[in-house]
Amino acid sequence: MNDKKISIKAPAKINLSLDVLGKRKDGYHEVKMIMTTVDLADRVELTLLEENKITIESTGGFVPLDQRNLAYQAAMLLKETFGVKKGVGIHISKNIPVAAGLAGGSSDAAATLKGLNELWELGLSIDEVAVLGAKIGSDVSFCVYGGTAIATGRGEHIEHIKPPPPCWVLLAKPPIGVSTAEVYRKLDVQNIEHPDIDAMVRAIDTYDYEAVCSQLGNVLETVTLPLYPEVKQIKDQMSRLGADGVLMSGSGPTVFGLFQHESRVNRVYNGLRGFCTEVYAVRLLGEGQDDFKDYNREKL
Ligand SMILES: C[C@@](CO)(OP(=O)(O)O)[C@H](O)COP(=O)(O)OP(=O)(O)OC[C@H]1O[C@@H](n2ccc(N)nc2=O)[C@H](O)[C@@H]1O
Numbered sequence: 001m002n003d004k005k006i007s008i009k010a011p012a013k014i015n016l017s018l019d020v021l022g023k024r025k026d027g028y029h030e031v032k033m034i035m036t037t038v039d040l041a042d043r044v045e046l047t048l049l050e051e052n053k054i055t056i057e058s059t060g061g062f063v064p065l066d067q068r069n070l071a072y073q074a075a076m077l078l079k080e081t082f083g084v085k086k087g088v089g090i091h092i093s094k095n096i097p098v099a100a101g102l103a104g105g106s107s108d109a110a111a112t113l114k115g116l117n118e119l120w121e122l123g124l125s126i127d128e129v130a131v132l133g134a135k136i137g138s139d140v141s142f143c144v145y146g147g148t149a150i151a152t153g154r155g156e157h158i159e160h161i162k163p164p165p166p167c168w169v170l171l172a173k174p175p176i177g178v179s180t181a182e183v184y185r186k187l188d189v190q191n192i193e194h195p196d197i198d199a200m201v202r203a204i205d206t207y208d209y210e211a212v213c214s215q216l217g218n219v220l221e222t223v224t225l226p227l228y229p230e231v232k233q234i235k236d237q238m239s240r241l242g243a244d245g246v247l248m249s250g251s252g253p254t255v256f257g258l259f260q261h262e263s264r265v266n267r268v269y270n271g272l273r274g275f276c277t278e279v280y281a282v283r284l285l286g287e288g289q290d291d292f293k294d295y296n297r298e299k300l
Pocket residue numbers: 015018027028029030031033100101102103106136137138139140153154155180181184185249250251252
């Protein structure tokens with residue numbers, strides 16, 4: 001039946017700037033980061049089930065198909081919080097690389113929360129959905145809104161900013177998965193050089209593409225790059241081949257490069273494919289939250 005199914009795009013994010021301010025008593029780290037969505041996306045299809053159960057399946061990518069799946073956890077959280085007696089069948093078409101620093105699992109969870117808010121008629125505002133999302137993971141609140149934002153706290157406090165200047169983004173992921181928990185654990189918080197987040201915010205605000213490229217910075221590189229030399233190799237290769245700016249996203253291992261000229265993206269894409277199998281040329285999805293919602297949501 002048409003109105004009992006919802007299909008939602010769940011886009012990946014990159015961190016244009018990522019700073020860690022200190023370690024918290026709860027074990028998490030206090031962060032300040034600028035996040036923006038790109039048009040590499042999973043698709044989450046939700047089917048209303050009259051029976052009180054959650055089923056989950058996924059095509060592509062190696063993701064757990066049980067209560068460890070973040071989309072499953074999102075459905076369970078809503079069920080428990082609101083005493084929902086109906087069920088849902090979750091189907092994820094996985095396109096975002098897993099454990100890559102691109103928040104694929106968080107975005108699937110955010111899409112599931114938004115979709116079930118409608119399918120189970122919970123009547124939550126987007127801000128309420130974002131607050132619930134933080135219970136699943138630090139990146140889920142941002143993924144609920146998408147667009148471009150400054151994220152603080154452990155990542156769950158979201159301040160929307162305008163989109164960066166339009167550009168191409170080349171994503172390259174070496175064939176390794178990185179544990180976010182391990183990267184944070186190994187970070188030497190006392191001895192890091194902090195990126196200038198305010199300068200990045202100004203660069204975005206003034207639509208200064210060159211400044212955006214020169215202000216890219218991520219303190220988690222200090223952990224992941226020494227652990228996985230292939231990440232540094234990809235960074236160097238992308239710069240050498242002509243990216244305008246290059247950075248590792250999140251805890252890695254995906255590296256992104258920014259480009260204004262399509263011809264150069266194609267050249268670097270082809271150059272990287274020689275030694276890196278997972279390379280994607282995408283656009284920034286910099287729309288504000290309302291545009292973003294329209295873009296990403298469509299009923300079957
Ligand atoms: C590094 C970032 C940057 O956007 O992204 P990814 O690389 O995962 O995409 C995020 O901070 C990751 O957010 P997320 O992947 O949702 O992390 P969570 O599931 O909440 O936490 C996983 C583990 O990372 C550590 N953690 C996470 C967030 C934070 N602010 N401080 C932490 O110390 C904790 O050890 C936690 O147990």
